[in-house]
Amino acid sequence: MTVPSVAERSATDIDAPPILAVRGLWKVFGPKAESVVGSTLTRDELKQQSGCVAAVRDVSFEVRRGEVFVVMGLSGSGKSTLVRCLTRLIEPTAGEILLDGEDVRTADDRSLRELRRHRMAMVFQHFGLLPHRCVLHNVAFGLEIRGVGKRERYTRAREVIGLVGLDGFEDSYPDQLSGGMQQRVGLARALAADPEVLLFDEPFSALDPLIRREMQNEVIRLHHEVGKTMIFITHDLSEALKLGDRILIMRDGELVQVGTPDQVVGAPADDYVRDFVSDIPRSHVLTLRWIMRPAQPDEPLDGPALGPDVVIRDAVHAVLSAERPVRVMDGETLLGVVTSAEILEVIAGGPQA
Numbered sequence: 111m112t113v114p115s116v117a118e119r120s121a122t123d124i125d126a127p128p129i130l131a132v133r134g135l136w137k138v139f140g141p142k143a144e145s146v147v148g149s150t151l152t153r154d155e156l157k158q159q160s161g162c163v164a165a166v167r168d169v170s171f172e173v174r175r176g177e178v179f180v181v182m183g184l185s186g187s188g189k190s191t192l193v194r195c196l197t198r199l200i201e202p203t204a205g206e207i208l209l210d211g212e213d214v215r216t217a218d219d220r221s222l223r224e225l226r227r228h229r230m231a232m233v234f235q236h237f238g239l240l241p242h243r244c245v246l247h248n249v250a251f252g253l254e255i256r257g258v259g260k261r262e263r264y265t266r267a268r269e270v271i272g273l274v275g276l277d278g279f280e281d282s283y284p285d286q287l288s289g290g291m292q293q294r295v296g297l298a299r300a301l302a303a304d305p306e307v308l309l310f311d312e313p314f315s316a317l318d319p320l321i322r323r324e325m326q327n328e329v330i331r332l333h334h335e336v337g338k339t340m341i342f343i344t345h346d347l348s349e350a351l352k353l354g355d356r357i358l359i360m361r362d363g364e365l366v367q368v369g370t371p372d373q374v375v376g377a378p379a380d381d382y383v384r385d386f387v388s389d390i391p392r393s394h395v396l397t398l399r400w401i402m403r404p405a406q407p408d409e410p411l412d413g414p415a416l417g418p419d420v421v422i423r424d425a426v427h428a429v430l431s432a433e434r435p436v437r438v439m440d441g442e443t444l445l446g447v448v449t450s451a452e453i454l455e456v457i458a459g460g461p462q463a
């Protein structure tokens with residue numbers, strides 16, 4: 111399995127205040143749902159005793175501005191419910207959701223409509239293009255229902271059509287486009303509205319693998335260009351590792367781990383996550399930080415220098431061809447050294463490598 115290096119992904123400002131903060135979120139389906147909040151029974155026990163399904167259980171996390179935040183887990187783990195709760199497409203049972211510090215749970219109907227249109231827009235798996243409208247009109251449609259003037263909406267529509275690489279297809283109809291191109295129209299329509307946060311629910315799962323990869327690259331490119339905060343649901347780990355600045359892993363409604371791809375692969379929180387990541391080549395995801403060691407007193411320290419966030423796979427040639435230990439430097443500070451031995455240990459470490 112090939113996984114792109116972390117270096118290809120965008121960096122977000124770790125110190126910036128979060129755009130979204132979720133605390134103690136619960137969604138329980140069934141009778142007397144509120145009474146189930148706080149229960150420590152397993153999903154099956156709960157179902158038997160109360161007839162309720164706890165789809166999301168006490169989940170807390172923060173999303174940073176400009177981050178691509180991926181929610182992943184097996185089917186039924188609660189991903190869609192969690193993300194739909196963020197804009198109250200599904201009404202949460204308990205917990206707090208703050209968008210830029212504003213309480214989403216107490217928003218009235220008007221502010222909620224406003225929030226879904228302008229602030230946190232959902233891009234669904236089937237983009238719901240209007241078949242009798244051409245690309246330009248499909249993209250402009252979202253702006254039309256928001257009451258944007260004709261001239262402005264067509265200028266904006268042409269702009270985002272260019273952004274998603276559909277120049278020249280303005281007059282085509284959806285059935286004249288391939289699946290991947292239709293996805294781009296859907297993306298353009300979401301971008302045209304310029305929401306602060308884009309929510310994607312498995313947008314590429316219906317696409318064949320080649321087009322899927324093309325669309326993933328498109329999202330990465332767009333993210334670099336427009337720097338928008340994106341929350342992305344997937345059940346595909348390689349997609350999560352490819353797109354995510356951070357990944358939230360769910361099981362049975364609960365949060366199991368939140369971390370960067372290298373944290374999830376290098377330090378899985380439990381056996382469930384360890385199992386998930388067992389087929390991932392560690393050298394494609396882990397960085398030198400994960401394998402460096404302190405220099406021995408007698409080791410020469412005049413070898414080549416690399417940064418701690420260089421992905422191991424990208425450092426293999428430099429380390430193996432160096433005659434001296436490679437220094438892992440953070441600016442002027444020596445963090446440790448890496449030699450052929452550390453590299454070979456990762457690469458030769460069996461299926462985990």
Ligand SMILES: Nc1ncnc2c1ncn2[C@@H]1O[C@H](COP(=O)(O)OP(=O)(O)OP(=O)(O)O)[C@@H](O)[C@H]1O
Nearest residue numbers: 139163165183184185186187188189190191192345
């Ligand atoms: N309206 C509902 N009523 C009752 N149970 C529901 C409802 N919606 C979802 N559930 C249950 O909540 C749990 C989580 O479902 P959810 O769709 O959020 O999972 P998911 O991880 O998104 O799955 P998938 O990847 O298959 O879409 C499942 O057990 C599901 O059966």
